[in-house]
Amino acid sequence: MNIIFDILQPLFVPLLSPLLIGVVKKIKAKMQNRQGAGVLQPYRDLWKLFHKDEVISQDASWIFRMAPYIIFAVTLIVGAFIPIFNLNTFTAPLGDLLAVVYLLAIGTFFLALAGIDTGSAFGGFASSREMTVSALAEVGLIFSFFILSLVSGSTNLFTIADSVLVANITSLQPIILAGLGYFIVLLAEGGRYPFDNPATHLELTMIHEAMILEYCGRRLALMEWAAANKLFIFMTLGANLFFPWGLMHEFSLAALIVAVAVFALKLSAFCFAIAFIESGIAKFRFFRLPDLLIVSFILNIVAIGLIK
Amino acid sequence: MIEFIISPDGFIILLLLFLLGALGAALLKNNDESANYWSSFFAIAGSLWGVLFGLGSLFAVRPLLFTIGASPFSLLQFSFLIDKLAAFFVFIICLIALFCSLYGIDYVRQYYRKYSIGSLGFFYNLFIAGMLLVVTATNGLFFLLAWEIMSVASFFLVIYDRHEQENIRAGFLYLVMTHVGTSFIIAAFLLLYKFTGSFEFSLIRNGAGMIPGSVKNAVFVLSLIGFGTKAGIIPLHIWLPGAHPAAPSHVSGLMSGVMIKTGIYMMIRIFLDLLQPFPLWWGVVLLITGAVSSLLGVLYALTEHDIKKLLAYHSIENIGIILLGLGSALTFLSLQMPALALVGLVASLFHTLNHATFKSLLFLGAGSVINQTHTRNMEEYGGLIKLMPQTALLFLVGSMAITALPPFNGFFSEWLTFQALFQGIAAPNSQVIWIFVIAAGALAFTGGLALACFVKAFGAIFLARPRSDEAKHAKESSPFMLAGMWSLGALSLLFGVGSGYVSQVLQAVGGEFAVFQNLPAPFLHTEGGWITVGGFSSVFAPAIFLALLLALLAVVFAVNRLLSRRQTVRTGPTWDCGTDLTPRMEITSTGFARSIILIFKGILKPTMQKAVEYRDGESRYLPKSRMIKLGMNDIYEKYLYEPAQAFVLKFSLYAKKVQSGLINMYILYILIALVGVLLFSL
Numbered sequence: 001m002n003i004i005f006d007i008l009q010p011l012f013v014p015l016l017s018p019l020l021i022g023v024v025k026k027i028k029a030k031m032q033n034r035q036g037a038g039v040l041q042p043y044r045d046l047w048k049l050f051h052k053d054e055v056i057s058q059d060a061s062w063i064f065r066m067a068p069y070i071i072f073a074v075t076l077i078v079g080a081f082i083p084i085f086n087l088n089t090f091t092a093p094l095g096d097l098l099a100v101v102y103l104l105a106i107g108t109f110f111l112a113l114a115g116i117d118t119g120s121a122f123g124g125f126a127s128s129r130e131m132t133v134s135a136l137a138e139v140g141l142i143f144s145f146f147i148l149s150l151v152s153g154s155t156n157l158f159t160i161a162d163s164v165l166v167a168n169i170t171s172l173q174p175i176i177l178a179g180l181g182y183f184i185v186l187l188a189e190g191g192r193y194p195f196d197n198p199a200t201h202l203e204l205t206m207i208h209e210a211m212i213l214e215y216c217g218r219r220l221a222l223m224e225w226a227a228a229n230k231l232f233i234f235m236t237l238g239a240n241l242f243f244p245w246g247l248m249h250e251f252s253l254a255a256l257i258v259a260v261a262v263f264a265l266k267l268s269a270f271c272f273a274i275a276f277i278e279s280g281i282a283k284f285r286f287f288r289l290p291d292l293l294i295v296s297f298i299l300n301i302v303a304i305g306l307i308k
Numbered sequence: 309m310i311e312f313i314i315s316p317d318g319f320i321i322l323l324l325l326f327l328l329g330a331l332g333a334a335l336l337k338n339n340d341e342s343a344n345y346w347s348s349f350f351a352i353a354g355s356l357w358g359v360l361f362g363l364g365s366l367f368a369v370r371p372l373l374f375t376i377g378a379s380p381f382s383l384l385q386f387s388f389l390i391d392k393l394a395a396f397f398v399f400i401i402c403l404i405a406l407f408c409s410l411y412g413i414d415y416v417r418q419y420y421r422k423y424s425i426g427s428l429g430f431f432y433n434l435f436i437a438g439m440l441l442v443v444t445a446t447n448g449l450f451f452l453l454a455w456e457i458m459s460v461a462s463f464f465l466v467i468y469d470r471h472e473q474e475n476i477r478a479g480f481l482y483l484v485m486t487h488v489g490t491s492f493i494i495a496a497f498l499l500l501y502k503f504t505g506s507f508e509f510s511l512i513r514n515g516a517g518m519i520p521g522s523v524k525n526a527v528f529v530l531s532l533i534g535f536g537t538k539a540g541i542i543p544l545h546i547w548l549p550g551a552h553p554a555a556p557s558h559v560s561g562l563m564s565g566v567m568i569k570t571g572i573y574m575m576i577r578i579f580l581d582l583l584q585p586f587p588l589w590w591g592v593v594l595l596i597t598g599a600v601s602s603l604l605g606v607l608y609a610l611t612e613h614d615i616k617k618l619l620a621y622h623s624i625e626n627i628g629i630i631l632l633g634l635g636s637a638l639t640f641l642s643l644q645m646p647a648l649a650l651v652g653l654v655a656s657l658f659h660t661l662n663h664a665t666f667k668s669l670l671f672l673g674a675g676s677v678i679n680q681t682h683t684r685n686m687e688e689y690g691g692l693i694k695l696m697p698q699t700a701l702l703f704l705v706g707s708m709a710i711t712a713l714p715p716f717n718g719f720f721s722e723w724l725t726f727q728a729l730f731q732g733i734a735a736p737n738s739q740v741i742w743i744f745v746i747a748a749g750a751l752a753f754t755g756g757l758a759l760a761c762f763v764k765a766f767g768a769i770f771l772a773r774p775r776s777d778e779a780k781h782a783k784e785s786s787p788f789m790l791a792g793m794w795s796l797g798a799l800s801l802l803f804g805v806g807s808g809y810v811s812q813v814l815q816a817v818g819g820e821f822a823v824f825q826n827l828p829a830p831f832l833h834t835e836g837g838w839i840t841v842g843g844f845s846s847v848f849a850p851a852i853f854l855a856l857l858l859a860l861l862a863v864v865f866a867v868n869r870l871l872s873r874r875q876t877v878r879t880g881p882t883w884d885c886g887t888d889l890t891p892r893m894e895i896t897s898t899g900f901a902r903s904i905i906l907i908f909k910g911i912l913k914p915t916m917q918k919a920v921e922y923r924d925g926e927s928r929y930l931p932k933s934r935m936i937k938l939g940m941n942d943i944y945e946k947y948l949y950e951p952a953q954a955f956v957l958k959f960s961l962y963a964k965k966v967q968s969g970l971i972n973m974y975i976l977y978i979l980i981a982l983v984g985v986l987l988f989s990l
Binding site: 099 | 690691693694700704708711712713714719723726727730733734741745748749752753755756757759760762763764766767770771772773843844845846847848851852855856859860862863864867871872875876877878879880881882883884885889891893894895899900901902903904906907
């Protein structure tokens with residue numbers, strides 16, 4: 001049975017991530033007193049986009065053409081290298097936190113290059129903003145994971161998920177602080193309020209949507225899907241590293257049911273938090289975003305101080 | 309064969325090949341073509357020989373120690389020591405020189421009939437030979453001679469393109485700075501001589517116990533300044549962004565890729581090998597220097613729109629990263645944790661190797677672009693990916709390697725550096741954990757900013773539409789240039805995928821030092837391609853590489869075959885908001901970096917000048933032209949170098965008064981001096 005999970009593991013992220021987007025949108029709609037589309041709408045959108053013809057800019061190079069494939073492939077790899085609800089997979093030894101952070105950076109790199117490639121003013125400025133935000137977010141991301149490494153004595157994400165659970169009560173405070181720091185990074189990297197507006201590209205302040213403005217058809221589908229994957233990965237990491245309850249250690253049917261149920265519950269909590277934030281506050285002005293990211297870094301520094 | 313190469317004779321032949329190349333090129337200076345072929349042939353042959361020599365010595369059982377000839381001076385011995393550390397640097401120097409020389413065959417054609425190719429070949433070969441002598445000399449005085457050969461040869465290479473006034477300025481700044489550095493080095497060696505009675509490194513090592521602590525500290529500071537100037541650490545870096553761009557690109561690749569590493573080599577040699585043991589603050593100083601250099605280096609790189617200056621600032625950044633590894637090694641040694649120190653040392657050596665490969669690759673790529681567009685200003689490039697596809701691909705490889713994206717080599721050395729710093733934070737009895745926190749934070753910030761910087765560089769050079777006529781008519785580089793770049797690009801991938809084996813070799817290099825012998829249990833394991841740091845973390849490069857490749861193939865196949873088979877792809881113009889699409893709409897490199905610069909304005913001090921000319925000076929409603937000039941305040945020049953220069957100038961003016969020009973005045977001076985000496989000797 002475990003072998004089936006090993007083979008399926010890389011597919012969890014892409015198969016489940018559109019659902020996640022649908023759920024967030026649905027919760028948001030309910031909070032704003034709207035009916036909203038069904039939670040399966042993102043799947044229908046992807047299906048539709050994959051069956052559309054494409055127009056590609058005449059200025060675009062192979063970077064623009066290949067970027068969606070590369071970015072999507074990277075999210076697949078990262079999806080296989082992180083604990084989802086099974087801790088005992090054959091990719092577990094590869095789940096190093098720095099490897100995951102830098103693999104995700106490949107996606108950011110090509111996304112920003114693709115934004116510049118068509119030579120439109122929107123894409124270039126969006127790339128500049130994306131790189132600014134992700135450059136500042138990286139330190140918070142690495143440090144919040146590192147707090148967990150300090151507690152658990154390993155930088156392997158599977159080991160972290162395994163041992164944060166049994167960490168003694170004195171490390172609870174630093175873990176909470178690191179979790180808060182991580183949540184800020186999650187919003188930044190996932191392209192969510194207050195950093196970015198995922199719903200529109202109508203204003204220049206939008207980051208992700210402005211970068212992929214020139215895409216259509218299957219490449220747009222891949223880009224949107226990869227963005228959903230990335231959000232799913234960040235939420236999964238947040239759910240499984242900071243609240244590692246219910247994860248499967250050995251395979252059994254009971255453990256599987258518990259693991260899936262707990263995982264769904266944890267992700268719903270994240271979706272609810274994001275929908276709540278997006279309904280409750282406005283997007284920040286661009287030059288106020290660094291303050292927020294620095295807060296994430298400082299929370300982590302304080303957490304290190306509490307451990308030592 | 310390999311026994312012969314790694315014998316003393318083999319080393320002499322290595323030097324002779326470069327000397328022959330140098331002298332022959334000088335003799336053939338009347339014929340550009342033959343001078344080029346002669347010097348390139350011997351540079352390539354010498355480098356190939358050197359690569360074999362370096363590799364052979366890396367795996368040799370015992371170090372090679374020998375002296376050439378009898379010296380007429382008792383203190384100056386032409387003695388060489390090729391242990392694993394020296395062999396490793398010989399290998400790097402020759403490896404990079406090999407591909408830069410290959411590239412140079414075609415690259416120097418642009419200088420035909422403009423400058424003397426013979427003198428270029430002369431100084432080029434001499435420069436490589438000088439670097440080889442620097443890393444193998446084992447006598448202080450002989451070392452200084454080699455150091456001067458290297459510095460002076462590189463000075464002449466910097467000012468080779470002498471019609472540009474800016475290059476001459478950069479060259480002289482380099483000359484001044486390198487000699488300021490050399491004076492500090494001389495002072496350090498003299499101090500060592502005073503207390504150990506010898507310039508021979510082996511005797512210094514044996515006598516290190518006799519050196520009082522305060523003198524050791526003085527030697528540390530002197531050599532940090534002296535070798536740090538060559539390595540380009542902040543704030544001693546001011547020559548570097550000028551000098552590296554001024555030289556021909558294959559020389560820039562060598563200067564940035566390997567010459568600045570000779571400073572790192574000597575720091576390792578003096579601190580880890582000769583002056584054991586040392587106090588804790590040495591390592592702390594190196595860590596802070598590394599953190600400052602890496603962070604400021606990348607921030608200054610972001611502000612640049614001169615492609616070669618941008619790369620030069622990234623060298624400062626990477627030297628900072630190397631120093632983070634070395635500094636953690638020193639710190640752990642002082643804290644009696646040699647097993648952890650080895651991790652730091654391997655990290656810094658690995659990054660030295662990696663930076664040499666990808667930085668020279670990037671300089672060669674930049675050289676190809678400049679060769680076609682005749683400008684170093686990135687704002688005048690654009691769209692070159694369609695005109696120079698191979699150069700673009702290789703520049704992309706270099707960019708991914710330098711920004712530490714897996715599976716390229718930069719990632720694995722940065723990973724090891726992170727691990728060394730993490731261990732410093734995690735170690736239970738560490739008194740300096742906050743220094744490690746700062747260092748790790750600086751490294752993480754640096755990584756993110758470097759990514760932004762190379763998106764900017766690659767985007768501005770290769771993507772979107774051409775912004776100048778020259779960029780529109782660019783053509784792909786010639787075969788030898790491409791061959792040099794392809795080899796370096798392949799090596800960047802190879803050292804990444806084979807990082808487990810590379811770090812195994814580097815562990816052996818570090819293991820040769822006395823301090824790392826008899827380790828209770830090694831903390832760094834490199835088995836079967838894995839790099840494992842204690843029980844803490846591990847990384848396996850081939851799996852990452854394979855997974856990336858497989859996933860990419862799977863996605864391409866699935867999308868193009870299964871999902872959207874019948875869909876057509878058309879090309880059309882970019883959406884232009886209803887106006888005409890011109891290159892002015894693309895983002896410029898200055899614009900790209902502007903938001904980050906504004907965020908860091910406290911450090912970078914950006915400036916902005918506005919000038920508006922009105923059609924009607926009276927009413928001031930209709931502007932005719934607007935000009936905005938963005939710039940930076942150089943805080944080092946303003947607060948460090950300008951005051952220093954003013955002081956020296958003032959002091960010289962006072963000293964000038966002594967030179968009255970009257971002969972009896974000078975006789976008086978001689979009398980005073982004689983009386984002084986007499987009194988002193990009494």
